[in-house]
Amino acid sequence: MTDVVIGEWSAEGSGLYYSAFEDEVLCFHEDGTGSHEFARPGTSQVEALRWRRVDEEHLSITLEGRAAVVTRVTVAVEDTPLAGRVEVLRMSPAVLSATEFGRGAPSGRA
Numbered sequence: 001m002t003d004v005v006i007g008e009w010s011a012e013g014s015g016l017y018y019s020a021f022e023d024e025v026l027c028f029h030e031d032g033t034g035s036h037e038f039a040r041p042g043t044s045q046v047e048a049l050r051w052r053r054v055d056e057e058h059l060s061i062t063l064e065g066r067a068a069v070v071t072r073v074t075v076a077v078e079d080t081p082l083a084g085r086v087e088v089l090r091m092s093p094a095v096l097s098a099t100e101f102g103r104g105a106p107s108g109r110a
Contacts, residue, residue, distance in 0.1 A: 004075045005051075005059070005089065006030055007103065014102030015083025024098040026089075036063055036096065061095050069095050 011024040022040035028051055037046045048064045062068040071091040078088045086102040093099075 005073065009089050009101035009103055011098035011101050013083065013086065013104075014088055014100045015080030015086045016088070016100055016102070017082070024096065024101070026095075026101055038096070059091075063095065069093065071095060 005028045007028065009026045009028075012022075022038070025037040025039070026034065026049075027037075028034045032050055032052055034049045034051055035046055036049050037044060039045075050062045052060050054060050054070055057072050057074070058070050059073050060068045060070050071093055074090050076088060078086060080086045080088070080102070083102065086104065089101045091099055091101075
């Protein structure tokens with residue numbers, strides 16, 4: 001599961017709900033670092049994060065200056081109502097507020 005989460009994931013990009021003119025973006029880098037961005041028109045807040053795989057279904061994610069959150073993560077290609085076919089990352093519990101993130105579905109993945 002680790003290689004599947006590498007990259008950039010956008011809550012707005014999930015295609016599961018209408019935009020509220022704000023977005024949460026998670027970036028996972030191969031070296032276990034990354035970032036979390038909360039953005040809305042006129043402002044953006046970016047925080048560094050560290051992540052590691054706990055087991056096949058869970059990641060530990062630590063935002064700078066906060067306690068680690070162990071969250072269950074699933075990734076699947078879904079047909080979404082607003083964006084069509086999208087690769088969707090779901091996490092429970094949320095690291096901050098969003099629980100669903102998306103990015104364009106890679107060809108050949110189902």
